[in-house]
Every structure is written in C-alpha cells, then in structure tokens.
Amino acid sequence: MEHLRLTTELRSSSFDEEDLSINKERKREISLSSNLQTEKLTHLRLLDGSDTMLNQINKLLNKSRKIIVLTGAGISCNAGIPDFRSSKGLYESVKKEFPEVSIGSGKEMFDISLFRDEVKISVFATFMEKLYANVKLAQPTKTHKFIAHLKDRNKLLRCYTQNIDGLEENLGLEVSMKNETSKDKLNSKFNSTWKNFDVVQLHGDLNTLACTRCFHTFPWNRFWARSLRRGELPTCPECERKDLKRLQLGKRQIDNNIGFLRPNIVLYGENHPSGDLISQGLSLDILRGRPDFFIIMGTSLKVDGVKKVVRQMSKQVHERGGIVILINKTSVGDSSWNGVIDYQIWSDCDTWVTYLEDMIPDFFKTQKQIEKLRQLKRENSELKKKKLSSTIHTPPTTPTKIHELTSSNEIKIEEHKNELMSPEQSSDDEKKSPKKRSRKVIPKEGKIVKVKRNLKQKLNSSPKLLKAEAI
Numbered sequence: 290m291e292h293l294r295l296t297t298e299l300r301s302s303s304f305d306e307e308d309l310s311i312n313k314e315r316k317r318e319i320s321l322s323s324n325l326q327t328e329k330l331t332h333l334r335l336l337d338g339s340d341t342m343l344n345q346i347n348k349l350l351n352k353s354r355k356i357i358v359l360t361g362a363g364i365s366c367n368a369g370i371p372d373f374r375s376s377k378g379l380y381e382s383v384k385k386e387f388p389e390v391s392i393g394s395g396k397e398m399f400d401i402s403l404f405r406d407e408v409k410i411s412v413f414a415t416f417m418e419k420l421y422a423n424v425k426l427a428q429p430t431k432t433h434k435f436i437a438h439l440k441d442r443n444k445l446l447r448c449y450t451q452n453i454d455g456l457e458e459n460l461g462l463e464v465s466m467k468n469e470t471s472k473d474k475l476n477s478k479f480n481s482t483w484k485n486f487d488v489v490q491l492h493g494d495l496n497t498l499a500c501t502r503c504f505h506t507f508p509w510n511r512f513w514a515r516s517l518r519r520g521e522l523p524t525c526p527e528c529e530r531k532d533l534k535r536l537q538l539g540k541r542q543i544d545n546n547i548g549f550l551r552p553n554i555v556l557y558g559e560n561h562p563s564g565d566l567i568s569q570g571l572s573l574d575i576l577r578g579r580p581d582f583f584i585i586m587g588t589s590l591k592v593d594g595v596k597k598v599v600r601q602m603s604k605q606v607h608e609r610g611g612i613v614i615l616i617n618k619t620s621v622g623d624s625s626w627n628g629v630i631d632y633q634i635w636s637d638c639d640t641w642v643t644y645l646e647d648m649i650p651d652f653f654k655t656q657k658q659i660e661k662l663r664q665l666k667r668e669n670s671e672l673k674k675k676k677l678s679s680t681i682h683t684p685p686t687t688p689t690k691i692h693e694l695t696s697s698n699e700i701k702i703e704e705h706k707n708e709l710m711s712p713e714q715s716s717d718d719e720k721k722s723p724k725k726r727s728r729k730v731i732p733k734e735g736k737i738v739k740v741k742r743n744l745k746q747k748l749n750s751s752p753k754l755l756k757a758e759a760i
C-alpha cells in the first residue's frame with residue numbers, strides 16, 4: 290500500500306511539474322511567436338538563405354496546439370484535380386465538346402448566371418460529371434495526409450476548405466455540411482456537433498447532388514451520372530414524391546414544383562445553403578477555439594467570403610501570440626495582406642510538408658508514438674526516483690567498504706574482516722534489509738575477485754568468510 294501511495298504521489302508530483310513546465314514553455318512560446326509576427330508580408334523560399342527564419346517558424350509550429358488550416362485548389366493539384374480557373378484541363382476539353390457555346394473562362398462554369406441559359410446548363414452538367422469522374426479516381430495528397438495527421442495529434446482546430454473534391458473524407462476526416470440544412474441551426478446541440486467536424490467545405494461538396502428547389506441531397510448514382518454526362522439535369526425524386534402526394538390528396542397542382550439535381554456546390558453569385566451555420570461555427574472557432582497557428586495552403590485568396598474568414602481568423606491568432614503563414618506558388622498581392630499574413634512560403638504544398646518532415650521529425654510522430662514515449666519517460670523518471678530513494682535509505686555499510694578494499698588498504702581490510710567474521714550481525718542485516726543482501730552480490734566480478742584474493746592472503750582462507758562472500 291505504501292508503495293502504491295508513493296507511486297501516486299510521485300505521479301501527481303510529476304504532473305504538477307509538467308503543468309508548471311508547460312506554463313513556462315507557453316510563456317517562452319508566446320514571446321518567440323510575438324517576435325515572429327510581421328507588419329509586412331515577408332516572403333520565404335525553402336532553399337535560400339532564409340533558414341533561420343524558417344527554423345523559428347517550424348519550432349513554433351511544432352509547439353502549437355490549436356491549428357487552423359485554410360486550403361484551396363493548390364493542395365489537390367498533385368492528386369490530378371485541375372484548378373478550374375486555369376485555362377487548361379477540363380475546361381479546355383469541355384470547350385472542345387461545345388465549340389458553339391461562348392464560355393470565356395473556367396470560372397464562368399462555376400457562375401450562377403449560367404442557369405439563365407439552357408445550353409450553358411447542359412455544358413455545366415457535362416463539365417460537372419467529368420469533374421466528378423476525375424475526383425472519384427483521385428487519391429489524397431501528402432498535404433491532405435498532413436491535415437489528417439494534425440487531427441491525429443489533436444492539433445487541428447478546424448480545416449476550412451474551398452475545395453469541393455472531399456478528398457479529406459478518404460482519410461477519415463469528418464466533413465461538415467454534407468446534409469445539414471438551416472433548420473439544424475436551431476439544434477441546441479450545435480456546439481457539440483460543430484466540434485466533431487474536422488473539415489468545413491466553404492463551397493460545398495461535389496460528391497453529393499442537391500435539388501435546386503427543395504435542397505434535398507442525394508449521393509450520385511450511375512443513372513444520374515449518365516444523365517449529367519449527356520448534359521441533362523435529373524429531376525428530384527423528393528419533389529416528385531411530394532407532388533404525387535398532393536395529387537393523391539386532391540390538392541391543387543403547382544407549376545414548376547419539381548426541382549432538378551445538380552452537384553451540391555456553391556456557385557459564384559449564390560449563397561451557401563449552409564452559410565448561416567458556417568458563420569455560427571466560424572464565430573465559435575474564433576471566440577472559443579483558441580487558435581494559435583494559422584496555415585493557409587494552395588490558394589491565392591481571390592474569393593471575398595474567404596478573404597473575410599482569413600482576416601477574422603488572423604486577428605484572433607495574432608492576439609493569442611500566433612502567426613499566419615501562406616504556402617502558395619503564386620502571389621496574393623502583398624499590400625492588402627500586410628499585418629494579416631506574416632509569411633508567404635513560396636512552395637508547392639506537398640514539397641513544404643516533405644521539408645517539414647525533414648526539419649521537425651518529432652512533429653510527425655503519431656499520437657500513439659507520443660503517448661508511448663511519454664509513458665516511457667514517466668516510468669523512467671519514477672524508476673530514477675525510486676533508485677534515489679533506496680540509495681538514500683541504505684546505510685553505508687559493507688558495499689562501500691568492499692569498494693574501498695579494492696585500494697588494498699590493509700587497515701580497511703581488517704575492519705571488513707571483523708564485520709564479515711560476525712555471523713550474527715550479518716544475518717540480522719539480511720533480515721532487516723533484503724536489498725543490502727543483494728548489493729553484496731552486485732560488486733563487479735573483477736573487484737570482488739581482488740577482494741577475495743586479499744582476504745585469502747590475510748585470513749588464510751577462512752571458510753566462514755568465503756561463505757559470506759558467496760552470498
């Protein structure tokens with residue numbers, strides 16, 4: 290029992306010490322990060338002489354606890370998903386398929402205004418089916434895995450993404466806004482529901498279809514995929530069901546009561562159907578999430594709503610002593626981001642993650658590995674304390690003298706001889722302290738052999754002495 294109590298005390302004491310050291314560490318961290326905040330957006334490259342600055346940023350990242358991530362098309366490029374704004378890829382292939390349709394840019398294919406034109410709707414449907422087929426084949430990139438790793442290490446506060454590919458879900462991350470409607474806002478469990486989301490899709494999800502009228506969502510199926518590929522938007526089964534019910538009840542039929550299914554993504558010029566929920570969740574992250582590091586990856590920050598998110602989040606991160614970094618290969622226009630983004634690291638996102646793996650390998654240990662290391666450290670520390678305590682309580686008797694005998698000091702040999710020749714005392718000691726008994730055996734073989742030889746010479750090989758030595 291005493292042993293157990295001691296262990297518990299040791300543990301609680303070591304936790305207190307840990308708390309104290311965490312506080313000290315936190316103060317150092319805040320002081321370090323405050324030095325790293327910049328008034329002007331600073332540019333860094335992975336392979337030039339900016340290493341000192343990058344090292345400091347890496348150190349801070351390694352210590353941060355609540356990381357906010359914002360991603361854009363740049364993180365999915367290496368998965369083979371094209372940036373729809375670029376003039377290549379899918380947009381070009383659709384343009385070839387519909388040469389008669391005037392579409393100036395890839396961005397136009399994501400603009401709500403296309404719904405005014407039947408031909409453009411057709412192009413949109415074909416384009417979306419191609420994009421969906423592309424996404425279905427894509428695998429998460431190193432950057433997606435990095436985000437999943439942040440979650441594994443309990444360091445991910447939230448990942449906001451402008452991407453509609455949902456690749457994060459392939460890694461087991463919980464993606465929000467898949468089926469929620471504004472009614473969910475009334476849900477009293479909003480806060481706890483929001484906390485379970487890892488990824489918030491700011492521009493919707495390509496992997497589901499949504500009705501243009503009732504906003505009901507459905508997973509894709511082969512029949513609907515074929516329909517979209519032909520350039521036709523399927524009718525909504527939910528609207529059809531309701532319409533049939535009205536008919537059966539003899540109610541008045543309403544014109545255009547049946548909506549069409551389209552990918553559940555947010556187009557330019559339209560509001561996000563879950564916009565209110567996202568705002569509510571964003572406020573929760575800003576006010577209660579305590580974000581201490583903000584990583585923006587693979588985006589040029591062109592969308593107004595996203596710019597607002599960055600400014601709000603950056604303010605909060607800076608107030609908490611953290612910094613904001615952008616990993617991107619193209620410029621975002623410095624002047625508007627001074628005081629908001631501290632550093633732009635000019636790099637491909639996957640390359641940056643590989644660089645981090647080399648620079649801060651500890652950061653990439655899994656939570657399991659970290660916990661195992663902590664446990665080993667705790668056990669080691671307890672063992673050391675126990676050893677120390679047992680050394681303090683052991684009277685300086687025979688072992689020390691045996692050690693001293695190795696110096697061939699004749700007087701000490703005599704003292705030792707007297708002790709060993711007293712069987713009563715020896716036996717009492719053994720009863721009182723079994724540890725002492727074991728310590729007699731512990732001395733190194735070389736030394737004890739020397740002791741034996743000296744004693745043999747002095748005591749003419751007393752059988753009693755040899756017995757005592759053999760213990």
Ligand SMILES: [Zn+2]
Nearest residue numbers: 500503525528
């Ligand atoms: Zn519907």
